[in-house]
Amino acid sequence: MNTEKYEFIFRRLATILAVSILTLSLGAAFTGILLAFYYEPSAGGAYESLKNIATEVPNGSLIRDVHDIAGNGVIVVSLIEIVVMFLGRKFTKSWLTGWISVIFFTLNAIALAWTAMILDWSQLGYWRLSIELQTIEAIPFIGSQLRDILTGGGGITTATVEHLYTIHSYILSVSAIAIAITHLGALLVQERQQTRLQMELKAISSTSEPDLTQAEIDSNSLTFTNKN
Numbered sequence: 001m002n003t004e005k006y007e008f009i010f011r012r013l014a015t016i017l018a019v020s021i022l023t024l025s026l027g028a029a030f031t032g033i034l035l036a037f038y039y040e041p042s043a044g045g046a047y048e049s050l051k052n053i054a055t056e057v058p059n060g061s062l063i064r065d066v067h068d069i070a071g072n073g074v075i076v077v078s079l080i081e082i083v084v085m086f087l088g089r090k091f092t093k094s095w096l097t098g099w100i101s102v103i104f105f106t107l108n109a110i111a112l113a114w115t116a117m118i119l120d121w122s123q124l125g126y127w128r129l130s131i132e133l134q135t136i137e138a139i140p141f142i143g144s145q146l147r148d149i150l151t152g153g154g155g156i157t158t159a160t161v162e163h164l165y166t167i168h169s170y171i172l173s174v175s176a177i178a179i180a181i182t183h184l185g186a187l188l189v190q191e192r193q194q195t196r197l198q199m200e201l202k203a204i205s206s207t208s209e210p211d212l213t214q215a216e217i218d219s220n221s222l223t224f225t226n227k228n
């Protein structure tokens with residue numbers, strides 16, 4: 001009985017977290033688009049435009065804060081989701097899709113935060129990126145090509161801001177939303193399968209086999225989930 005209760009709690013918690021992940025991603029994408037109206041992706045210009053957004057644009061500061069909170073918050077929520085899904089693991093197709101998609105989502109969200117490092121053209125972002133580019137350059141075979149793709153060749157310039165801005169706002173944000181939808185979809189399918197399974201088991205135990213033991217219920221549940 002306790003196992004059933006914990007399974008239910010983990011499953012429901014995972015679905016609620018999946019809804020939060022999608023909501024935060026949509027919130028970040030929406031505020032990101034609002035920022036893009038005034039943001040200038042260039043060396044120096046990025047800093048000035050973000051300062052203008054915060055001081056001149058109505059609710060600009062709020063939009064920036066919401067984008068920061070949603071963008072960083074989604075990393076925390078997806079890390080919690082990985083743990084919750086692991087604790088409530090089921091070994092069904094829908095669980096596996098949810099599990100793999102949340103891992104990809106977390107990596108994608110970390111990449112979004114990473115590509116945003118230089119978008120504000122701050123001292124901290126500039127020096128952090130310089131150090132991290134050296135690490136990237138040290139990757140065997142592909143290191144220097146990867147560095148050139150990210151920076152646009154050479155040092156950290158306007159081309160770097162443009163490249164990272166394009167990766168951040170067009171590629172990674174679109175894939176984040178696509179993965180968040182896949183993840184939630186998988187968990188909703190899991191919810192439906194488990195509810196159906198529980199109803200089937202209740203029907204079996206209340207009619208033909210009143211003395212069904214927990215082991216028998218578990219083995220029935222395994223057969224049922226394997227069929228789905």
Ligand code: HEM
Binds near residue numbers: 170
């Ligand atoms: C799922 C969607 C998105 C996520 C999760 C996300 C995440 C982030 C994160 C974590 C930051 C760094 C905030 C900080 O700590 O300072 C950031 C900054 C930024 N993002 Fe996004 N972002 C998303 C979509 C977009 C889109 C669609 C655009 C533009 C079209 C965009 C434009 C920007 C800009 C201009 C900044 C720099 C703003 C600042 O430093 O305050 N983002 N984003």
